[in-house]
Amino acid sequence: MAVPAAAQAQYRAPRTADGKPNLNGIWQAMNTANWDIRPHAAAQGPVLSLGAQFSIPPGIGVVEGDEIPYLPAAAAKQKENFAKRLTLDPEVKCYLPGVPRATYMPYPFQIVQSAKTIMLVYEYAGGVRTVYMDSNSKAPADSWMGWSNGHWEGETLVVDVTSLNEDTWFDRAGDHHSDALHVVERYTARSADTLNYEATIEDSKTFSRPWKISMPLYRHVEKNAQLLEYKCPEFAEEVLYGPLRKKPLASK
């Protein structure tokens, strides 16, 4: 690939023992994409009693070109989703976030990399996916975290994600997709402690053309950084089953 003379030289990551760019580590996005992947100003949060603690922080957006090319019906659905987000957002129910949302949830994730497989483990809800390298296999069924096949293109790990179900969102703002979603991710080391992450979104039932998000991912450099347990099913129980209790909870 020709690099324009004015462009920065591509950073060359240290290699793993089998000679590939070493992406091992604990990473996290540092943006407000999980609130809203589009550019957005600060706004009142959905739970008034939490005041400024839980209102929407502003963001410059992670969508290249700023616009999500929704088809008209899909654009209307996004507005409906936003209006009903406290009941509809799968994150509230501790459901797996799908791809690419898992990447920019406000929790770390870890890349455990070897030659044949790369496992991505997400702290949020214990989500996990394995990228099989040099594989073109197809999923037997849809799933929340999809089916990932990967290969290297020079410095970049390219992950082709298919068979994602339609039930995940891209963010808390109701940005959605159908079961025709196809995501191609690109992870490239840009310095010793940062990655460049891009995801190309294709879904002809929802969008008029493919579109892209991109963001840096930052390494957790603190000594003994580790993923901790965020088993959220019990945090979602009142939301999911509250009305089915014998007696309502004494305090919420």
Next chain:
Amino acid sequence: MTHRFSARFLAVVMAALLLTALPALAQIQSVAAKPATAAKPWTPPKTAEGVPDFQGVWTNATNTPLERPQKLGAKEFYTEEEAAQLDKAEAEAAEKAAEGRQTEPGTAADVHYDLGQFGLARYQAKSIKNRRTSLIVGPEGRVPPTLPEAQKRQADRLAANRGHQFDGPENRPLSERCIVQGHEGPPMLPAGYNANLQIQQGPGYVAIMHEMVHDTRIIPTDGSAHLAPSVRQFLGDSRGHWEGNTLVVDTTNFTDRTAFRGSGEKLHVVERFTPTEDGIRYQFTVDDPSTWDKPWSAEIPMTKVDGRIYEYACQEGNYGMRNTLHGARTTEQEEAVKTSGKTE
């Protein structure tokens, strides 16, 4: 996962729930009974970083019960002949059971939970041959008696829930709430079905992911210190190091709700993963001074399976919890109507 059904390999997957004394289950020709001093100079495959390579998808399904049937006393291994006989008897029993379960479609009797229809029955699973009479090793072959304080803990828990088992989600077991299934441990025991786990390695880490409930323990192998004692986790906090070709994993920081066989939060587990020509020799030692007066150990062989692990989206598909609670509320309402009818 493909579950192979083969008359030669009929075996019973030990459900983690069936941890009480059972009639002797099928034992087949041992693979694990190779003499410890085998002269063959086998070396395990290594990762690019030069440590034993455990990567892949494994099953720890086994036909061996956790505890030795009482009548066998101190007998730790079946002979080959005994194992073959038990294997045959178990195969016959499984076939009979399968026949007996055939019911007329459309009848009330046909409404039953038959794992065999989905390839999940014990006899349809791949499992490794094992001539042990119990997973627990040693002359006793049984979990040591529970200390009085642990019995009280368990009794108190049961008493608090008695009459309230269907009041709300907190009254249901952790597995029904999709928090943990139980077999993940550590220590790791076979799940009732789909006893599959995946091991992934990277420089300085070994990750173990269980199909149910996609829990992943990422174990640093640098022998670093455990988390602060104030941080408790359902799967505890695991730290590993290598002793020759064996991965030794030390786990502490369990919650007081993890309750492995009634244990408390002082539960301490040491696991050993040793590569063998047949797979992985998995051993564990468990101690908890608030539950047992001495540690106890067990051994479960693991064997590779083909294919990828499929996603087990428990929380997302948890219709069971909704239906359980809804059913309980409906029953209460019906009873209330009956009662009010009587007093009119």
